[in-house]
Amino acid sequence: AQSVAQPEDQVNVAEGNPLTVKCTYSVSGNPYLFWYVQYPNRGLQFLLKYITGDNLVKGSYGFEAEFNKSQTSFHLKKPSALVSDSALYFCAYSGYALNFGKGTSLLVTP
Amino acid sequence: SAVISQKPSRDICQRGTSLTIQCQVDSQVTMMFWYRQQPGQSLTLIATANQGSEATYESGFVIDKFPISRPNLTFSTLTVSNMSPEDSSIYLCSVGGREGTYNEQFFGPGTRLTVL
Numbered sequence: 001a002q003s004v005a006q007p008e009d010q011v012n013v014a015e016g017n018p019l020t021v022k023c024t025y026s027v028s029g030n031p032y033l034f035w036y037v038q039y040p041n042r043g044l045q046f047l048l049k050y051i052t053g054d055n056l057v058k059g060s061y062g063f064e065a066e067f068n069k070s071q072t073s074f075h076l077k078k079p080s081a082l083v084s085d086s087a088l089y090f091c092a093y094s095g096y097a098l099n100f101g102k103g104t105s106l107l108v109t110p
Numbered sequence: 111s112a113v114i115s116q117k118p119s120r121d122i123c124q125r126g127t128s129l130t131i132q133c134q135v136d137s138q139v140t141m142m143f144w145y146r147q148q149p150g151q152s153l154t155l156i157a158t159a160n161q162g163s164e165a166t167y168e169s170g171f172v173i174d175k176f177p178i179s180r181p182n183l184t185f186s187t188l189t190v191s192n193m194s195p196e197d198s199s200i201y202l203c204s205v206g207g208r209e210g211t212y213n214e215q216f217f218g219p220g221t222r223l224t225v226l
Contacts, residue, residue, distance in 0.1 A: 034214060043114075044153070044202065044217040090152065097143050098204075098215050102152045 002027045004074075004091045006101040013081045013108055021076040021104045023091030032094035033074045035065055038103075039087045047089075050074060061085070081108045112137055112205050114218035122224045123193055130189045131221045133203030138183035143204040143215065144176070153202065159186040193225045 004025045013019045025031050035047040048059025055067045065076045076089060086108045091101040113136040123129050133142065142159040156176055157167040165178035179187045190197050203218040 036217075043219040044204075046214045046216065049214055097141075097155050097158060098153075099155070100153045 002093065002095065002099070004033070004093050004099070004101040006089075006091055006104045008104050009102075010105045010107065013106070015083050015108050015110050016080050019078050019081040019085070019106065019108070021089050021091075021106060023074045023076065023101060025072050025074060025091075025093055027093050031074075033065075033067065034092040034094065034098065035059065035063070035074075035076050036090045036092060036100075037061075037087050038090065044090070047076070083108045083110055112139065112216045114203055114205060114216060116201075116203055116218040116221050118221060119219065120222040120224075122226060124226055125194055127193055128189055128191045129193065129223060130187050131201055131203075131223075133186045133188070133218055135184045135205055139205040140183070141206045142180065142186045143206075144178065144186075144188045145202045145204060145217075147200040147202060147220070149198065156188070156201075159188075190223065193223075195225045198223055198225045 004023055006023055033050045036044045037047055038044050047063050048057050048065055050057050050067045058064045063078050065074055067074050088103050088105050090103050092098045115134045117132045144156040145153040146156050147153045155168050156171045157165045157178055159165050159178050159180040161180045161183055175191055177189045200220040200222050202220045204215045206213055206215050
């Protein structure tokens, strides 16, 4: 069965430090991979996607993700975390519709 | 991108009753999706709302419990029928950005349902 996995329920990072939210995939063929963010009491917002081409994808709010085929990973990264980045992050792959990982809660402390 | 609104934004309902959630999009879209997000969980696709035909339900979801309407290309409703506390969730409407599975989906703000 195809899926994405987010191995960490929560990631804690201090403001100003780099952050990484992990995602691995098990998708046949060429995977279409996405990152979404969900802020409290707000809807799901699209951050970035990987379709093909450059393995480093840049997205909204200074986030980027690196597609690594050999490690079947698509980790979300940001060079310098902000307190306002604290939210729930979802990795997803596209089949007929989006299929989501379980989510990772990111907490950035001042 | 698409602007999506949902009504109601939240509701508290009694066991055994039904609630209809509305989803309105500011542009015509072919595919509309309904997701459920149970407390502390990820999003699960309930069904795809097709204009002019029956909705397509995912495994574990049935039309009798979650009837869907799609009268035109900008509007859809999801009804949660004969509710139980286990139906307490956030229900989200989503649309595809453009045709094709490689395009991002856009999501409404969600309807937070609590069943007592």
